[in-house]
Amino acid sequence: xxxxxxxxxxxxxxxxxxxxxxxxxxxxxxxxxxxxxxxxxxxxxxxxxxxxxxxxxxxxxxxxxxxxxxxxxxxxxxxxxxxxxxxxxxxxxxxxxxxxxxxxxxxxxxxxxxxxxxxxxxxxxxxxxxxxxxxxxxxxxxxxxxxxxxxxxxxxxxxxxxxxxxxxxxxxxxxxxxxxxxxxxxxxxxxxxxxxxxxxxxxxxxxxxxxxxxxxxxxxxx
Amino acid sequence: xxxxxxxxxxxxxxxxxxxxxxxxxxxxxxxxxxxxxxxxxxxxxxxxxxxxxxxxxxxxxxxxxxxxxxxxxxxxxxxxxxxxxxxxxxxxxxxxxxxxxxxxxxxxxxxxxxxxxxxxxxxxxxxxxxxxxxxxxxxxxxxxxxxxxxxxxxxxxxxxxxxxxxxxxxxxxxxxxxxxxxxxxx
Amino acid sequence: xxxxxxxxxxxxxxxxxxxxxxxxxxxxxxxxxxxxxxxxxxxxxxxxxxxxxxxxxxxxxxxxxxxxxxxxxxxxxxxxxxxxxxxxxxxxxxxxxxxxxxxxxxxxxxxxxxxxxxxxxxxxxxxxxxxxxxxxxxxxxxxxxxxxxxxxxxxxxxxxxxxxxxxxxxxxxxxxxxxxxxxxxxxxxxxxxxxxxxxxxxxxxxxxxxxxxxxxxxx
Numbered sequence: 001x002x003x004x005x006x007x008x009x010x011x012x013x014x015x016x017x018x019x020x021x022x023x024x025x026x027x028x029x030x031x032x033x034x035x036x037x038x039x040x041x042x043x044x045x046x047x048x049x050x051x052x053x054x055x056x057x058x059x060x061x062x063x064x065x066x067x068x069x070x071x072x073x074x075x076x077x078x079x080x081x082x083x084x085x086x087x088x089x090x091x092x093x094x095x096x097x098x099x100x101x102x103x104x105x106x107x108x109x110x111x112x113x114x115x116x117x118x119x120x121x122x123x124x125x126x127x128x129x130x131x132x133x134x135x136x137x138x139x140x141x142x143x144x145x146x147x148x149x150x151x152x153x154x155x156x157x158x159x160x161x162x163x164x165x166x167x168x169x170x171x172x173x174x175x176x177x178x179x180x181x182x183x184x185x186x187x188x189x190x191x192x193x194x195x196x197x198x199x200x201x202x203x204x205x206x207x208x209x210x211x212x213x214x215x216x217x218x219x220x221x222x
Numbered sequence: 223x224x225x226x227x228x229x230x231x232x233x234x235x236x237x238x239x240x241x242x243x244x245x246x247x248x249x250x251x252x253x254x255x256x257x258x259x260x261x262x263x264x265x266x267x268x269x270x271x272x273x274x275x276x277x278x279x280x281x282x283x284x285x286x287x288x289x290x291x292x293x294x295x296x297x298x299x300x301x302x303x304x305x306x307x308x309x310x311x312x313x314x315x316x317x318x319x320x321x322x323x324x325x326x327x328x329x330x331x332x333x334x335x336x337x338x339x340x341x342x343x344x345x346x347x348x349x350x351x352x353x354x355x356x357x358x359x360x361x362x363x364x365x366x367x368x369x370x371x372x373x374x375x376x377x378x379x380x381x382x383x384x385x386x387x388x389x390x391x392x393x394x395x396x397x398x399x400x401x402x403x404x405x406x407x408x
Numbered sequence: 409x410x411x412x413x414x415x416x417x418x419x420x421x422x423x424x425x426x427x428x429x430x431x432x433x434x435x436x437x438x439x440x441x442x443x444x445x446x447x448x449x450x451x452x453x454x455x456x457x458x459x460x461x462x463x464x465x466x467x468x469x470x471x472x473x474x475x476x477x478x479x480x481x482x483x484x485x486x487x488x489x490x491x492x493x494x495x496x497x498x499x500x501x502x503x504x505x506x507x508x509x510x511x512x513x514x515x516x517x518x519x520x521x522x523x524x525x526x527x528x529x530x531x532x533x534x535x536x537x538x539x540x541x542x543x544x545x546x547x548x549x550x551x552x553x554x555x556x557x558x559x560x561x562x563x564x565x566x567x568x569x570x571x572x573x574x575x576x577x578x579x580x581x582x583x584x585x586x587x588x589x590x591x592x593x594x595x596x597x598x599x600x601x602x603x604x605x606x607x608x609x610x611x612x613x614x615x616x617x618x619x620x621x622x623x624x625x626x627x
Contacts (some may be wrong), residue, residue, distance in 0.1 A: 046540035047599050075603035080620060082593050085547075088552045096604040131556035140600075147604065226598035232551035233559070233590050233597075239552070258579075261616050269587060281548050288523035288539045289413045289515040290553070296472050299413045299515030304437065305477045306484060334562040341548060366484040371490065374482060381467055390579050397584035402591050 267321025309361025
């Protein structure tokens with residue numbers, strides 16, 4: 001839920017008076033480079049706070065209750081190299097869980113469960129830097145899902161992947177029961193979504209079903 | 223301190239470890255091989271500033287203490303910190319701090335290219351050589367019982383290499399500062 | 409890639425808790441500087457070597473860790489022998505050798521994680537004063553270990569790219585892009601940590617918006 005949100009940085013308006021209510025289970029965010037779509041989705045878990053206006057997730061203000069909001073909203077970034085922050089895969093998944101003060105056995109069980117869900121249980125004890133690009137993105141996704149968020153935001157999750165790994169991530173996103181908001185240039189991925197929002201120069205310029213929104217996007221920015 | 227500061231500190235510690243992994247350079251006129259690790263010490267200060275630079279080196283000392291082979295040539299562990307040259311490693315912490323302090327005060331806001339490079343060089347040399355030796359030499363003299371003068375004389379062999387590194391540090395600092403400045407106090 | 413210097417085993421030293429080994433090492437450091445008799449110090453050095461031998465360290469590791477310090481010890485011995493007397497020279501040689509060997513034995517028998525636990529426990533009283541935060545310290549340690557291989561890989565990539573442009577052997581052309589790339593990645597790594605609810609950096613619980621450079625991420 002965004003109400004009259006503007007984001008200004010270094011004197012430049014990156015987002016300008018955006019009003020959106022996001023309820024659909026699968027939402028795509030499209031837009032050319034520099035349009036402000038990354039900033040838009042970073043607002044949703046408090047990574048960016050609005051210069052003006054209000055962002056709320058289930059009634060919680062992202063600026064005031066960032067910790068609470070981040071427990072509900074997971075975030076998967078474009079570059080998997082930079083989001084795995086621990087030397088061993090299982091340590092990385094345990095990182096977010098640590099401050100939930102779970103017993104050790106329960107923590108271990110949830111880590112394995114999250115890895116198994118994406119078919120990468122065998123990677124648990126691997127060193128992070130030996131993973132391939134696709135494995136990294138799956139580990140990053142598992143590290144987010146282990147926190148059991150209600151909503152997951154993806155910022156161009158397939159851009160840096162090859163075709164095979166792109167398909168693995170696409171399948172993972174399509175199959176997950178949680179809500180997802182996906183920023184992507186990958187039009188095939190978002191075609192079956194429930195809603196598509198097109199951003200340009202910090203404003204919402206189109207908000208529609210994916211079919212017409214993609215056609216419109218192609219016509220204007222293709 | 224924000225998460226980003228913690229990340230910057232840790233990444234610079236890692237850069238300093240990587241610089242130590244590079245093969246030592248042998249130059250004809252310098253009696254000892256040069257490792258690039260102390261370049262990392264100077265860079266931590268002049269790129270990150272006093273506080274974060276000093277903490278990056280403190281983190282490196284912590285990695286050494288807990289038994290990781292993060293020093294040039296794969297050395298590490300408490301043996302290094304118990305040895306007679308420990309002062310030269312511990313001196314990296316105040317050394318990077320002083321380099322950073324001088325870079326913040328003298329170099330960060332300097333507009334003229336040549337002057338900025340000179341300011342960065344002075345920061346790197348005073349912190350990365352002056353302060354590091356000011357800790358390392360008395361430490362060596364005390365632990366080895368050989369007296370200040372002889373400890374200083376023995377360390378002299380490393381000065382030409384360290385001066386060369388301060389020049390590289392200054393040029394790198396200017397390049398980084400233009401491309402992606404992170405020095406505080408701008 | 410930066411594997412620990414720890415050597416697996418089940419010696420008496422392996423079974424001691426880390427804090428006890430560190431405490432003994434610390435005490436030995438003090439005692440060794442009080443004792444002056446070369447005969448006693450020689451005995452201590454032999455004992456230290458024997459203790460290190462019970463750990464069964466591989467020769468390669470010993471050579472790597474001890475060659476440098478052996479050269480320095482030889483120089484110190486020579487300086488003391490020339491400018492002081494044989495007694496002082498031997499006392500100093502045995503004293504420093506004992507310390508280095510004992511410290512190496514502790515490092516080789518203690519896991520990095522156990523060592524880190526001691527560090528965290530020592531930091532606890534400081535944590536109450538608000539000066540340090542153990543969660544931040546362990547995060548920083550993990551990050552540094554995690555990103556050494558990553559940065560080394562970046563270094564090799566950049567080196568090859570520079571060589572292709574005819575800039576091989578120019579350290580500035582190599583290190584500037586290495587540092588800039590690494591600094592830029594810090595922003596995204598920090599965002600990834602914050603996004604997963606890391607609260608160590610915000611003890612008050614109210615994480616404020618990052619005010620760092622954002623230009624690179626607005627796409």
